[in-house]
Amino acid sequence: MSRLAEKLAQQQFVMTAEIAPPKGVDVTSALARAELLQTMDAINVTDNQGACMRMSPVALARLLIEQGYEPILQLTCRDRNRMALQSELLGAAALGIENLLLLTGDHPQFGDHKAARPVFDLDSVQLLKAVAQLQQGVDMAGKALNHPPRFFSGAAVAPAAEPQVLVLKKLAKKVACGAQFFQTQAVFKRSQLESFMASAGLFRTPVIMGVLLLKNLRMAEFLNRNIPGVQVPEDLLQRLEGAADPLAEGVKIAREMVVLAREFCQGVHLMTFGHEDLLPQILADPSV
Amino acid sequence: MIISTPKGREELEALLAGYRTLFLVGCGACATVCKVGGEDEVFATQEWLEAGGREVVGSMVLKEACHVMRAARELRRYRSQVDEAEVLLVLSCGGGVQSISSCTDTRVLAGVDSLFLGNIRRFGEFEEKCSLCGECILNETAGICPVTNCPKGVLNGPCGGMEDGHCEVDAERDCIWAKIYRRLEKQQRLAAFDRVVEAKDWSKKFKPGRHQLARNPGSGVEK
Ligand code: SF4
Ligand code: SF4
Numbered sequence: 001m002s003r004l005a006e007k008l009a010q011q012q013f014v015m016t017a018e019i020a021p022p023k024g025v026d027v028t029s030a031l032a033r034a035e036l037l038q039t040m041d042a043i044n045v046t047d048n049q050g051a052c053m054r055m056s057p058v059a060l061a062r063l064l065i066e067q068g069y070e071p072i073l074q075l076t077c078r079d080r081n082r083m084a085l086q087s088e089l090l091g092a093a094a095l096g097i098e099n100l101l102l103l104t105g106d107h108p109q110f111g112d113h114k115a116a117r118p119v120f121d122l123d124s125v126q127l128l129k130a131v132a133q134l135q136q137g138v139d140m141a142g143k144a145l146n147h148p149p150r151f152f153s154g155a156a157v158a159p160a161a162e163p164q165v166l167v168l169k170k171l172a173k174k175v176a177c178g179a180q181f182f183q184t185q186a187v188f189k190r191s192q193l194e195s196f197m198a199s200a201g202l203f204r205t206p207v208i209m210g211v212l213l214l215k216n217l218r219m220a221e222f223l224n225r226n227i228p229g230v231q232v233p234e235d236l237l238q239r240l241e242g243a244a245d246p247l248a249e250g251v252k253i254a255r256e257m258v259v260l261a262r263e264f265c266q267g268v269h270l271m272t273f274g275h276e277d278l279l280p281q282i283l284a285d286p287s288v
Numbered sequence: 289m290i291i292s293t294p295k296g297r298e299e300l301e302a303l304l305a306g307y308r309t310l311f312l313v314g315c316g317a318c319a320t321v322c323k324v325g326g327e328d329e330v331f332a333t334q335e336w337l338e339a340g341g342r343e344v345v346g347s348m349v350l351k352e353a354c355h356v357m358r359a360a361r362e363l364r365r366y367r368s369q370v371d372e373a374e375v376l377l378v379l380s381c382g383g384g385v386q387s388i389s390s391c392t393d394t395r396v397l398a399g400v401d402s403l404f405l406g407n408i409r410r411f412g413e414f415e416e417k418c419s420l421c422g423e424c425i426l427n428e429t430a431g432i433c434p435v436t437n438c439p440k441g442v443l444n445g446p447c448g449g450m451e452d453g454h455c456e457v458d459a460e461r462d463c464i465w466a467k468i469y470r471r472l473e474k475q476q477r478l479a480a481f482d483r484v485v486e487a488k489d490w491s492k493k494f495k496p497g498r499h500q501l502a503r504n505p506g507s508g509v510e511k
Contacts, residue, residue: 104447107457125444126487162452170445228451
C-alpha cells in the first residue's frame with residue numbers, strides 16, 4: 001500500500017503538489033523542485049501537461065522513487081491507445097509506482113504539437129476500469145497477466161464546473177469504475193465547495209482539494225478566461241487588485257483555501273508555480 | 289455528403305510547375321454542392337489556367353466521381369483529349385480523384401482537400417455529425433453522436449474541460465455531453481447517461497473499408 005493510500009485510509013489529512021518532467025533529458029531542476037516539496041505526502045508527475053511534449057512521467061516518477069519521494073503518476077488518454085496505456089501501466093508497476101491519476105487529457109490543440117493525431121482511444125472512465133481489471137490479473141482483451149499490478153487509482157474532478165449535476169454524475173461513474181481518490185481543480189469559493197462536497201462526500205472517496213497560489217490580478221483573470229473549471233470570484237479579484245503586495249495577498253487567499261480543504265476534504269493539492277518556498281506560509285495555521 | 293475545400297492557387301501553381309497541357313475533371317455530386325468541382329469551378333479553373341499560359345485540352349464534369357466504373361467509362365469518351373494532356377487535375381473529393389487515377393497512367397493531381405462527411409445547415413454551411421465509426425451508438429446517446437461531436441470522442445460524460453456547458457476545445461460550442469444530457473432529461477431517459485459505456489470496438493472501422501450488399505438487399509436487413 002502506498003503511503004498516500006495508507007494515510008488516507010487512516011483519515012489523515014494529506015498534502016500533494018506537482019512537478020512536470022523536463023523538456024530534455026536533464027532532470028536536475030525537476031529533482032531540485034521535488035526537494036522543495038519534501039513535506040508533501042506525494043508528488044504528481046504530469047503527463048505531457050497542456051499537450052506539450054516532455055519526458056515520460058514514468059521515467060521521472062521512477063527517479064523520484066529512487067530519491068525517496070512518493071510519486072503520483074499522471075496518465076492521459078491523449079497520446080496512447082489502450083495497448084500503450086496498459087503496457088505503460090505494467091511498466092510503471094514493475095518500477096514500483098503505485099499512485100495513479102488517470103485523466104482524459106487536454107486536446108493537442110492547446111499544446112506545442114498541434115499537428116499530432118489525438119488518440120483518445122479510451123476516456124478517463126474506461127481507463128479507470130482498465131486499471132481495475134489489470135489489478136484483477138486480466139487485460140482489456142481478457143488475457144491473463146502473469147502477475148497483476150497493484151495501484152492506488154486517482155481521478156480528477158472540477159468542483160466549480162457547471163452544470164454541476166454532470167460533474168457529479170461523471171464522478172459517480174469514476175467511483176464505480178475504481179477511483180479510490182480524487183484530486184480537484186483549483187477551488188476559490190466556499191459555497192461552491194460546500195455544495196459540491198455535499199454530494200461528492202456521499203461516495204466516501206477521499207477528495208484532495210486543489211489550491212492554487214494566485215500571484216496577481218493578471219494571473220487570476222487569465223485563469224478565468226482560459227482554464228476551464230477554474231473560477232476566481234469577484235471578491236478575490238478585488239482583494240488582489242487592492243493589495244499593496246498581491247503575492248502576499250495570494251498567499252493569504254491560498255491559506256484560507258487550505259482551511260476550507262481541512263474543513264471539507266481529506267487533503268490539499270498545492271499548485272504554486274515556482275513559489276514552492278512559500279509553501280510553509282500557505283500551510284501555516286491562520287489562527288496563530 | 290463529402291465536404292471539401294479547394295487547394296490554394298499557390299499550392300496548385302507549385303503542383304503544376306513544368307506542366308503545360310491539362311485535362312480538367314469535376315464532379316456533379318458533393319463537389320458541386322461544396323462549390324469546389326462543379327461546372328462553375330471547372331470553368332473558373334480553366335480560365336485561371338489559361339490566363340497563366342497553360343492549355344486546357346479538355347474538361348468534363350462527371351456525374352459522380354466516386355462511381356469507379358462509371359467514371360472510367362465517361363473518361364474513355366474523352367480519350368483523345370486525355371491522351372493529349374500531360375496531367376489531369378481533378379476537382380473532387382479524394383475518392384473521386386482515385387476513381388480517375390485508377391483508370392489512367394497519366395499523372396492525376398488532386399485539386400481539393402477533402403474534409404469530412406457533412407450535413408448541410410444552410411447553403412455553404414456544413415457540419416460534421418458522423419465520423420463513420422462502424423458501430424453506431426446514437427440509440428444510447430439521444431440521437432447525438434459524441435464520437436464525432438466531442439473533439440475527444442469521450443463516451444462517458446463531459447471531460448474536465450467543460451465550462452458553463454461549453455466545450456474547452458471550442459468555447460463557441462456546447463459541450464456535446466451537456467446537450468446529450470438535456471435531451472435525455474427531456475426524454476426521461478437519464479439512466480442512459482448513468483451507465484458506463486465500454487471502450488469502443490475500433491476493429492469495426494477497419495481500413496480500407498469494404499462492404500458488399502447481402503444477397504437480397506431489398507429486404508432491409510443486413511448481415
Ligand atoms: S456513433 Fe457517431 S460516428 Fe458512429 S456511426 Fe453513429 S453517428 Fe456515426
Ligand atoms: S468539453 Fe465536452 S465536448 Fe468538449 S472535449 Fe470535453 S467532453 Fe468533449
